[in-house]
Amino acid sequence: xxxxxxxxxxxxxxxxxxxxxxxxxxxxxxxxxxxxxxxxxxxxxxxxxxxxxxxxxxxxxxxxxxxxxxxxxxxxxxxxxxxxxxxxxxxxxxxxxxxxxxxxxxxxxxxxx
Amino acid sequence: xxxxxxxxxxxxxxxxxxxxxxxxxxxxxxxxxxxxxxxxxxxxxxxxxxxxxxxxxxxxxxxxxxxxxxxxxxxxxxxxxxxxxxxxxxxxxxxxxxxxxxxxxxxxxx
Numbered sequence: 001x002x003x004x005x006x007x008x009x010x011x012x013x014x015x016x017x018x019x020x021x022x023x024x025x026x027x028x029x030x031x032x033x034x035x036x037x038x039x040x041x042x043x044x045x046x047x048x049x050x051x052x053x054x055x056x057x058x059x060x061x062x063x064x065x066x067x068x069x070x071x072x073x074x075x076x077x078x079x080x081x082x083x084x085x086x087x088x089x090x091x092x093x094x095x096x097x098x099x100x101x102x103x104x105x106x107x108x109x110x111x112x113x
Numbered sequence: 114x115x116x117x118x119x120x121x122x123x124x125x126x127x128x129x130x131x132x133x134x135x136x137x138x139x140x141x142x143x144x145x146x147x148x149x150x151x152x153x154x155x156x157x158x159x160x161x162x163x164x165x166x167x168x169x170x171x172x173x174x175x176x177x178x179x180x181x182x183x184x185x186x187x188x189x190x191x192x193x194x195x196x197x198x199x200x201x202x203x204x205x206x207x208x209x210x211x212x213x214x215x216x217x218x219x220x221x222x223x
Contacts, residue, residue: 108157
């Protein structure tokens with residue numbers, strides 16, 4: 001099993017550009033989440049999904065969209081990138097009934113100029 | 114806002130010593146988890162303690178939970194250079210309420 005995979009590993013955008021961060025898991029986990037990690041801030045929840053077709057907002061959802069068309073994939077879209085979105089983004093998955101133990105991907109380091 | 118706050122923010126010890134880091138949180142929880150993050154990597158789950166448990170062990174890890182004080186501690190015994198990483202507590206009151214603290218950066222000097 002590959003676990004949770006994320007692409008790309010690194011990305012540089014200009015302000016106003018759009019892009020999609022990809023996340024996939026092969027563990028058949030029901031729950032998936034996106035976090036951003038900034039220095040001194042720990043991880044903050046952006047959006048999450050409890051199953052295909054169901055998404056909800058986390059703590060810092062503004063500027064980001066998500067969709068969950070399949071159990072495996074949970075892409076994060078930045079519609080119009082801003083310098084404040086410079087961060088490291090982590091995708092995580094969780095098996096339902098597992099006390100919320102999260103399995104993390106390796107992260108995407110995004111810089112917005 | 115962050116639910117958990119770790120203390121200290123940074124810790125430097127010699128190999129073989131014990132490392133203790135603390136986590137305080139604000140609201141009631143179902144469980145508390147500890148994760149490790151090596152530099153440039155994603156977080157890895159270490160151990161989970163439920164709200165009705167007071168202490169839990171896993172190998173060289175010992176976690177305590179005091180729900181009356183809303184605090185937890187992670188003890189790593191006989192530390193090794195490979196334990197150098199950042200450690201985060203995460204509290205869970207339901208799926209949508211998994212929140213992470215700001216982390217403790219541990220350096221173990223060989």
